[in-house]
Amino acid sequence: MDLALIKDISKSGIALELFTPPVAEVVSVSLVGADKREIQISGRIVHSARSSAGKMKLGLSLTGAQTEIRLFLAKAAEAYRLKLMHAV
Secondary structure, eight states, X not given: OOOEEEEEEOSSEEEEEESSOOSSSEEEEEEEOTTSOEEXXXXXXXXXXXXXXXXXXXXXXXXXXXXXXXXXXXXXHHHHHHHHHHHO
């Protein structure tokens, strides 16, 4: 299991940054929301590149039911906002 940072969120996917290259075209992503519950979803890699710092940048198109995708994206956005609030 690799740790990754969510760098961007869209209506149908997410951009991730991680230290090691993916080993499959479909990956599973999980996060722990503010409510301390883990939520998991799968995504198909639609873009990958190595940054100048040597990290991998991935674009994922999330797969699954629209309700699952919306829930995951809402939890990801909530976790991202909380992270920003704590950084100030």
